[in-house]
Amino acid sequence: MSPAATTNEPILERAPVLLRDWLTGSLPERARWVVNSLIAIAVLLAVFGLLFAFLTLAERKILGRIQNRPGPNRTGWFGLLQPFADGIKMLTKEDIVPRTADPVLHFLAPVAVLAFSILTFAVIPYGRHLVPVELDASVLYFFAAGTATELAVFMAGWSSHNKYALLAAMRALAQLISYELPLLLSFVPVVLAAGTLSTTGIVAAQAGWKWHSVPHWFVFTPWGAAGFVIFMISALAESNRSPFDLPEAESELIAGHLTEYSGFKYALFFMAEYFGMCALSGMAVTLFLGGWQAPLPVLEVIPSYAWFAVKLLGLLLGFIWIRATLPRLRIDQLTRLAWKFMVPLALVNLGTAAFWSLTFAWAGPLQLLRWGVALALVAGPFRLLGRGLSAGLGPRTYRYA
């Protein structure tokens, strides 16, 4: 929350900064910096903590409706108090550590997984004036902090001394090694187009509208759309969400690395999973959906952080919808999808983005050619690789006894 607000902006846009300055304005310079940082941390934890609580409720409600049942509806209005009831239950449960477990790692794993997923929140620009930490290489920081969470999943699985947990740990490692690459490759075109690794710079590069109606978001370019899809699929895998929830896989591994965790440690894992999902969605909004930019010039009246929240919630609901719709993949299908499909597509997408930025000056009929070539560069490899991936699988015929 560093940049100073200018006075000709609407009051709602400046409200968070004004409120903070009113609170800390009378403090000396050094103390003010510390208190400002503490306020930013407290606000982030409170907002995302509450978002986590109600996201679990929303997920259970939406999954329930999709499966034609009401979902939790006994605690409070529409089950609104359910997250708090769950929290109290988790806190009062017994904390069980298996006798043969590695006690230090068993304790350290939930702490590490949560700590690293909270670290990633630091660099996302939540609004025009709401950037907790501005770094020159903030995108790199985000992914560096995010990778360490899978290490914690491995620690949890291995230290439990349980075959299901160990299988989950192996799966988590295989999944990370496979999906790290497309995730990192899919944001490289954005860095290429924006010319910077800082999240504020990337959001600023997506400012403005074409013909006063089409925003300059990267998702509205051929390479941006392809990159966004690759990023979101990899994000699903990185946050261990269905259809890539192989490390937990309740139906085959009885929750995998979580098998030997109970009470609040289990809740910490759960929290970290949702935090990771929120952070990756926030990053997707920043990289491809224009960050906090409004979709139309008229709509700029609504403050930027509200736009960010709308986009973030949209992506999170998409995550829940996908979970309700798609069946889980097998581990070999998962790795094959990553190495034979996503990685080559992401590499080709880099070339498409390079072509797009080299032909920046093309106008008139050449513009049509530019779109045509870029779309062909996206769709052609997709068709070819897709055919290779599904070769010999054909449409299945089922015979019933």
Added chain:
Amino acid sequence: MNTVLVLIALLTVGAAVAALSGRNLLHSVLLLAGAWTGAAAFYLWAGAEFVAFAQVLVYVGAISMVVLFAVLLTRRSRDDLAPGPASRVRAGYALLTGAAVAAVLLAAGARTTLTPASPPPPVVSVSQIGGLLMGPYAVDLLAAGVLLTLALIGAVVLAAGDRPGNPDDAP
């Protein structure tokens, strides 16, 4: 400022020593990841943001995963510990070699004259680093890339062998 450096150094060296002296391979790998994080913290302290994050991304994120994978796939059981020193003679040789390396390093360190007040570190932006890597150091970058690709292909050739394909492995 220097207390921070001393703390980082103690953590890094401590983690590395613990990783080397421990008998549990998995603990050693995790401690090694800790030592790599310490190195990243040192880069951050020295003002090299980009290198620090790249260090965490590559070493803590990817290389530790590969090492863990290798350890898990090659050990027979969980209690399969690293072998201890077979004899005192071998331990003696190891100590001797280590001491020799340490002596060379110390001698090199003692001969270097350190300026008491170091100038402020140059502020290098990520785009400058990118320009340097693509401009004057492009050949070095390409050479490193080719070398790594060759190593990768060699590893695949070694690992793949020429076993006949099992029809059950088909998708």
